[in-house]
Amino acid sequence: MYKLSGYIKLSKEKKKNKEIHYYVIMTRKSVRHFLINQFIFDFLAAFKKPTTFDKVLNEYTSKITKKDDLKELETQLRVFYDDMRKRNWIVTEHAVVIESNVETLFNKNDEFLHYKVKKVLANNKRTDVYLVRDKLTNKQVVIKLLNRLKVSSDKRYHKYLNEFKIEYNFLTKFNSIYINKALDFSFYNEQALIVLKYERGKSVNRFVDDHFLNSKDKAKLVLKILKAFSLVHDAGVFHGDIHFSNIMVNKNKQPRIIDFGYSNAVEEVKNESKNIRNGGVYSFIPPERAIRSLDRRFSSVQQFQSEVYQISLVLYYIYMKKLPFKAITWKTMVDEKQAFNIETYQPFLKRRMPVLIRNFIIKGFQKEPENRFETAQDMHSNWKKIIDKLS
Structure with missing residues (x-):
């Protein structure tokens, strides 16, 4: 029988944009947070009380009828479970660990x-x-x-x-x-x-989900988002953590970039003696930064083209209302990202949109960084040309 280690805590928080984020909190030596998806959260939660892998697997596979889907899911869960055992996130039922503090310093009304x-x-x-x-x-x-x-x-x-x-x-x-x-x-x-x-608004994905945006609305919102990141890149800064929740959009459809906690100056990144801050949301990590390892999942931002890829993911969502990746574990997501080819991805190709916009998103998604736009400024100037041609 195995259980979740005592220094592993699961947490879910409803952000101010009402989006639920799922976390693994590791309280060993120092506190570390891992942003995960709901599927992994539920899988780990199954081990809060001592159980076996087979029992948990049966719960997940009981509703699946297709043999191929069943085999794929079992393989992914087995690989993930073995990783958790190796890292001692899941341990034998009698294992004991010392917990650390993870509480906020203040609470409501303090x-x-x-x-x-x-x-x-x-x-x-x-x-x-x-x-x-x-x-x-x-x-x-x-x-x-x-x-x-x-x-x-x-x-x-x-x-x-x-x-x-x-x-x-x-x-x-x-x-x-x-x-x-x-x-x-x-x-x-x-x-x-x-x-x-205090920025009143919603994360960009929540804003897109909750509002009807016509073609002109989408084009204008993208233009403003590209303007925002062009200011960041023009200042010689890597934002370092581009994802939905770090782009807030208010009721006037004005986006604002928040959270520079993982930002680095470009000139300091080039100085190998400097300590480079590194972080990010897993689904937004570009393929060249992704590492197929649990200990070190991605490298730091080294070039503007990596952030061009992340910005392109935001644009993709604005037009598609979903992301193209479906993997439930990190290693399979890395494999999926590195094999992904937007130029042959049918859900994207079948969605109606102007050819100029489709080609713009395709360029931002190129697997090789040198084939993408050079910077957010480059994206911004090219998008303005597209709007002029479409107006």
């Missing part, structure tokens, strides 16, 4: 400095994110707090504190309606915090 917590927006790997009311101005702002209690040592904390300051500095590089504004950097006891403007 007060600190001149802020009152209205809501906990996120409980991340090293940070807490709160919606608060500033009692001095009576306005709502967002506070991103580097939680000292989530870090295992002073050395690690000072490393993360330096990165936290870098994130703030990136946010202050921009003074644009397209980029989230940083209002202040300060401390509460040993906890560093960034005060951010």
